[in-house]
Amino acid sequence: MAQKTRIAVTPGDGIGPEVVAEAVHCLETLRKRHDLPMEWTRFPWPSHAWHEENGESMPADALDQLKSYDAILLGALGDPGPVDDPDRYLLPDSISLAPLLDMRKGFDQWVCERPARLLPGARQYLADERAKDIDMLVIRENSEGEYVSQGGRLRKGAPDEVATQMEVFTRRATDRIIRYGFEQARLRAAARAEEGRTRHFRTLDGKTCESQVCIVTKRNALRYWGDMYTEAFEEMAKQYPDVATHHELVDAACMKFVQAPWAFDVVVASNLQGDILTDLAAVLSGGMGVAPSCNLNPDENGMPSMFEPTHGSAPDIAGQGLADPTAMLFTTARMLEWLGRKDPAVAAAGRELFDAVAADLAENAGKSRGTQEIGAAVRERL
């Protein structure tokens, strides 16, 4: 029998606990029905709870508590504080959202993945009907680059203040994220071939490939790492002659995400540029209400990956049972598929959950339903 899969559930702030409750209900249904070797532990951790104690929004030993799990399922961060005493507890984003960055760094979750597909029922923001054909995967470098937090403020607050922020990119992390992109491109092409929906991409020298990787940089202005990214990409591409390659500058990439997103397959970008592109990708697939986000450590070194919906804690509707759990449920499905690398039954449960959420979305889009109602409707399909 496969080893038991252990999940750390961190509901977080605002609507987090509400949408996580539906996710856990679905997990429970799937676990029972398929007798899955799977268990979970709840770490409530609203982000204001630890602030007075250690100045942070997680317990000081949070990463230690989480590190032995196979995955972390996170609801939402962003502390609205107790409604009756907002001044005391309202944390700035830089504190309440810090656990996201801490987990990514601490568990070396060097891949952030956000697929963009416009599923039936999801809101279509673009006028062009081809938006229905959007099918891309944005892969964000999640471990370094613009996010290394090096720099400072000279003469803070003075009229002649200078603030600096260093971007640091290593060839090693660049190579691994680019290789990951090419591998995903191959996997996607294989999956499409199986489903009979092969796509075609033309290379510059006129060859036709069934997948594509587009690297994004801003090398005409940020030349140092832009050049390194480009060289690493071109070298890696030689090992994947079956994958078409493409280069976009980040400004043009954002423009093309709006103008012709159906032309992309896999997109690889730096931490900040990937942050921007994954948010745009979320819009392309219908917006925050449906967008999952995966922070992965693919190294099989025992460190947990982290799964969170792209949306925030939505304090304005928290506690009212109004939040749409769809993004959270898609995120949970994605987590099961990821965990399923080691156990096909778990992967199958992930696909089952995905199909149930997608079917519910297609049938009920636009209806006004509460959190629990949507969760129950999805569970009925399982």
Added chain:
Amino acid sequence: MAQKTRIAVTPGDGIGPEVVAEAVHCLETLRKRHDLPMEWTRFPWPSHAWHEENGESMPADALDQLKSYDAILLGALGDPGPVDDPDRYLLPDSISLAPLLDMRKGFDQWVCERPARLLPGARQYLADERAKDIDMLVIRENSEGEYVSQGGRLRKGAPDEVATQMEVFTRRATDRIIRYGFEQARLRAAARAEEGRTRHFRTLDGKTCESQVCIVTKRNALRYWGDMYTEAFEEMAKQYPDVATHHELVDAACMKFVQAPWAFDVVVASNLQGDILTDLAAVLSGGMGVAPSCNLNPDENGMPSMFEPTHGSAPDIAGQGLADPTAMLFTTARMLEWLGRKDPAVAAAGRELFDAVAADLAENAGKSRGTQEIGAAVRERL
């Protein structure tokens, strides 16, 4: 009589000379008709011409040659090379586009402005009908930040290479761009009031204002300058109690540009984040075919501002008379309005040109017409 206005015309590469020819025709028509004290000088400077001489894509003394002009009207950069010998002349973007950055830096054009309004006839990429109400001005800090070109590559090409890129922000440049944003917000509110289309923006404390400035940062990840920007913004806002203020993170801002762009008025962003947002703003106003871009030095210190369409040199259609000059003509109109700060007749000519191009666009959108045909149609309206 007002002093003679002198314009340096740099057509550049690819379709640049073709669209610039139409712009110059229009300038000539307006000059004659209104007896405007205005003259121009052509600096052909295709970007490959100087490369073998000095490794650059402009003559070594280009800035010296240009500095006494009141404005620079630029066609497009990006060298496709002579079609019969592409290998010899094809310059990478980092060289052929360098003059843009050199001029911005050399002439301290610290404001980059791109208005976004979806004019009748322009292509609408968003499905929501409210896209017709889009009316925002994105103001990009154009002198420092991510574009200072400081950094390097340690162990270049080796597996343990480290590439760094420094972002440098000064409070002085931050203050001036934020102040510029607030001033523009007031001017826009005044102009709207005159046209009888007042807009309303709600402040956090429930007050209603007729204009808004949204500051964009990524302060939850790039904390040093993000905090400095935020502090500078909050302090400056005290001097503009009549303007509503708003803060967005760049990823959320990009998302909202697609989801609800009609909610924005003035948007102020850093060099790189502004680069991305202005490209998105270009899409919102119909795409590259219509988007002007202004690089301004508002200091009245004699240094020229530079006006260019957002589009590139489009080598694939260059030399065939197919390029749409609409963006170039809007850019020219914007230049005249800018130059008109000193001469109302010139400003009026700018508005006249704008109206003619807009009317032509509204009437003929979608028709397939050549460069000269569009230029002639616009001139007929002058």
